[in-house]
Amino acid sequence: MTQKTVAGVNLEVTDDGYLVDSSQWTEKIAKEIAKEENIELNDKHFEVIKFIRENADSGLTIRKVGKSGVVDIKGFYDLFPGGPLKMSTKIAGIQKPSSCV
Amino acid sequence: MKKILILGAGTGGTIMANKLRKALDREEWDITIVDKHKTHYYQPGFLFIPFGIYNKQDVIKPKADFIPAGVNIIYSDIDKIVPDNNKVLLEGGKALNYDFLIVATGTRVDPAETPGLKDELWQKEIFDFYTVEGAVALREFFETWQGGRLVMNIAELPFKCPVAPLEFVFLADEYFTKAGIRDKVDITYVTPLPGAFTKPKSTKMLGELLNEKNITVIPDFYLERVDNKEKKIKSYDGQEVPFDVLAIVPVNKGDDMIERSGMGDDLNFIPTDKHTLRSEKYENIFVLGDASNIPTSKAGSVVHFAADVLFDNIQCAIKGRELRAKFDGHANCYIETGFGKGSLIDFNYETEPLPGTYPLPGIGPFGLLQNTKMNHYGKVIFRWIYWHILLKGKELPIENEMTMAGKKR
Ligand SMILES: Cc1cc2nc3c(=O)[nH]c(=O)nc-3n(C[C@H](O)[C@H](O)[C@H](O)COP(=O)(O)OP(=O)(O)OC[C@H]3O[C@@H](n4cnc5c(N)ncnc54)[C@H](O)[C@@H]3O)c2cc1C
Numbered sequence: 111m112t113q114k115t116v117a118g119v120n121l122e123v124t125d126d127g128y129l130v131d132s133s134q135w136t137e138k139i140a141k142e143i144a145k146e147e148n149i150e151l152n153d154k155h156f157e158v159i160k161f162i163r164e165n166a167d168s169g170l171t172i173r174k175v176g177k178s179g180v181v182d183i184k185g186f187y188d189l190f191p192g193g194p195l196k197m198s199t200k201i202a203g204i205q206k207p208s209s210c211v
Numbered sequence: 212m213k214k215i216l217i218l219g220a221g222t223g224g225t226i227m228a229n230k231l232r233k234a235l236d237r238e239e240w241d242i243t244i245v246d247k248h249k250t251h252y253y254q255p256g257f258l259f260i261p262f263g264i265y266n267k268q269d270v271i272k273p274k275a276d277f278i279p280a281g282v283n284i285i286y287s288d289i290d291k292i293v294p295d296n297n298k299v300l301l302e303g304g305k306a307l308n309y310d311f312l313i314v315a316t317g318t319r320v321d322p323a324e325t326p327g328l329k330d331e332l333w334q335k336e337i338f339d340f341y342t343v344e345g346a347v348a349l350r351e352f353f354e355t356w357q358g359g360r361l362v363m364n365i366a367e368l369p370f371k372c373p374v375a376p377l378e379f380v381f382l383a384d385e386y387f388t389k390a391g392i393r394d395k396v397d398i399t400y401v402t403p404l405p406g407a408f409t410k411p412k413s414t415k416m417l418g419e420l421l422n423e424k425n426i427t428v429i430p431d432f433y434l435e436r437v438d439n440k441e442k443k444i445k446s447y448d449g450q451e452v453p454f455d456v457l458a459i460v461p462v463n464k465g466d467d468m469i470e471r472s473g474m475g476d477d478l479n480f481i482p483t484d485k486h487t488l489r490s491e492k493y494e495n496i497f498v499l500g501d502a503s504n505i506p507t508s509k510a511g512s513v514v515h516f517a518a519d520v521l522f523d524n525i526q527c528a529i530k531g532r533e534l535r536a537k538f539d540g541h542a543n544c545y546i547e548t549g550f551g552k553g554s555l556i557d558f559n560y561e562t563e564p565l566p567g568t569y570p571l572p573g574i575g576p577f578g579l580l581q582n583t584k585m586n587h588y589g590k591v592i593f594r595w596i597y598w599h600i601l602l603k604g605k606e607l608p609i610e611n612e613m614t615m616a617g618k619k620r
């Protein structure tokens with residue numbers, strides 16, 4: 111765990127940069143974390159982030175987001191290139207999803 | 212008469228039928244188990260079929276041999292569960308009522324979920340070894356193959372026996388070395404995980420082993436479709452991997468029956484309390500094994516440990532008491548690494564696989580995250596243990612709760 115100041119707020123984050131307390135999250139914080147990942151957030155991003163925050167406790171997967179009706183899997187990759195689930199959850203201020211196999 | 216109904220006579224259902232029949236009064240409790248197949252498959256044995264180590268006869272036995280006297284067995288397709296009426300409908304409309312229901316219908320592979328997978332090359336140059344048919348077809352292909360690009364891909368998470376595809380490439384390395392054509396076979400392991408496995412220590416150990424054996428790993432590859440013309444697998448973010456033969460773990464899903472019952476998540480797995488193993492929604496429904504969504508491996512060893520917990524909790528439930536036993540997610544998986552050696556991982560919800568030794572009174576110790584001959588024997592004797600001890604619900608000298616004894620952080 112480390113302390114980090116994002117958008118003027120002092121936050122506790124995990125070693126790989128995920129918010130420890132998801133209730134501290136604001137859209138401003140999201141924009142700044144996204145910037146570090148070289149993503150400029152638009153309305154579509156925020157629609158997806160809203161879905162992700164609302165379903166944070168349900169075992170999120172890329173497939174689930176793809177079936178959300180908000181975005182399809184390809185679109186999800188376009189919005190958050192590389193690792194869409196890892197990146198979007200970080201920006202949405204929720205826990206890193208653990209891929210359990 | 213009160214009724215316990217078990218759906219699925221695979222690993223979990225069979226264990227529960229044996230345990231419960233022994234414990235419950237026959238005058239008081241009727242136990243019925245339903246499965247669509249008369250044959251019990253030893254699924255861990257499928258892995259060895261493509262390499263000619265086992266054949267089909269080694270992995271099948273009649274289900275009836277393992278169901279104890281005093282348990283009714285019905286061979287029928289299950290149409291759906293009607294949880295609000297405590298009722299299960301079979302194909303053809305027959306209804307079964309229950310006081311308590313145990314769902315143990317497992318998971319199956321669904322190649323139709325991936326565009327292009329079940330197409331012209333299916334079972335010709337594209338194979339799964341999660342079904343006995345696929346494993347046998349792959350064996351025939353390998354027997355005369357001249358070499359080329361062998362790609363092992365996992366289509367989606369979660370999938371049962373998460374170490375099986377790793378074992379597959381290790382055994383392929385041995386098989387083609389012994390066939391004298393390893394220099395003509397390029398083996399690539401393509402996974403949606405960020406590395407060879409999930410957790411840091413085991414990923415490192417297994418990653419190094421793959422490297423040593425000259426097996427390439429392509430991580431973070433999420434399969435979109437298979438191109439039969441170009442013979443390539445393609446990911447959602449535009450990566451492409453060419454193959455001459457593709458071994459694949461198709462998307463794993465719970466049975467469609469769960470979907471028809473409206474009880475599953477987006478992959479038909481049933482939301483289940485990970486400690487008590489009770490359905491999150493229904494008081495008198497329990498879920499055992501691969502059919503549940505609990506966050507641990509879908510593996511026979513997990514089913515075995517979980518069965519102890521479920522047994523205790525059913526006893527509590529039928530007496531109207533609070534559920535007392537808590538499952539810790541314990542998994543214990545032998546990993547065949549080729550050339551007569553094996554590795555072993557032992558972990559639970561909280562503790563990642565760690566190196567060290569695994570005590571097993573009378574047989575062990577086995578080496579955890581080590582590559583040893585002893586671990587290979589562990590896997591070999593597992594088949595005997597499975598048929599003779601595990602399915603019959605007899606005690607093994609292993610606690611269902613994971614122990615830290617022998618493990619090193
Ligand atoms: C290649 C491979 C290798 C493996 N290796 C290992 C290993 O080394 N170690 C290990 O611990 N585990 C291993 N496993 C995993 C292990 O076999 C499973 O996790 C275990 O069998 C799951 O038990 P279960 O009772 O949940 O489901 P299953 O044993 O799969 O049983 C489910 C049963 O439900 C029945 N059923 C489903 N739907 C219906 C329906 N609608 N109507 C009627 N019947 C239905 C099916 O016919 C089946 O008999 C391996 C699996 C595979 C495929």
